Amino acid sequence: MNRIKSSCVSAKNTLNRLHASDALLRVNRGQIYESMSTKLMTRFNDRAQSNHFDAKSLISATVSYGTALATFRTDYQGYEEQLSNTLRIDCTKEPVAFYDAVASARNKRSQVHDDVTVLHKYIDDYTAAFAQFASDHKDQGGGN
């Protein structure tokens, strides 16, 4: 407990910096992740469907990506709220509560990182589905 109290100020400074840098990361990366879906995947799927092509695998990958994106949003919100709660704890008076709150925030941040990994995987899945779609189109003698 003494160690927490003595490191309290520096720990809180670190948490404050992390709070701000993670918020920036959430805004900038989140924007790219959203655009992947709204500006590319969904639009290509719509175009393929309107031309009566089989786009099931593309749509499936897009749906999975959308679900993962929703999970990322929810998990980040939970992490940010936990980190904000942690910063409100007076670690000189409640060192144990502070330690537990940091541990919880750490778990939630790790979950957000896992969500990012899943998003990257679905981006690759869509790439594979698109490659198959392009290959099928070529085999069918798709021309200009």
Next chain:
Amino acid sequence: MDDNTPVEPIEQLSFWDGHRYLLLIAIVIAIALVLVGISMTLYVTSGAAQLDLSRPGYRSVSSQAINNDSEFKNYSSTGPINNDSIAEFKALYEKQAASAKAVDAFSGDPLSPDTLEISAQATQ
């Protein structure tokens, strides 16, 4: 002037009749408070608060936020599917996929007790 004209009795005003303006102001303030409460609840629960870098504590990084993503081009959702449109999408998608995966966001372990120097091992 005819003194015999019957004088109409003076109507007694209730408290609120005499303070209608005050009542109006009170109702307007109450409605405003309810609306602010609803909007603040939506702001917090929708996750918009987490994306608002104008909040205190985020000012140091707000200038680094990407405000213009015009480089991220929209793919047209209409038109034919042919070799050209497939090649166009492939180029756009590969570029943005590489950009999306370029950063392993939220990696590392900055909240570990060792990093923060609050490790349990040294906790007495």
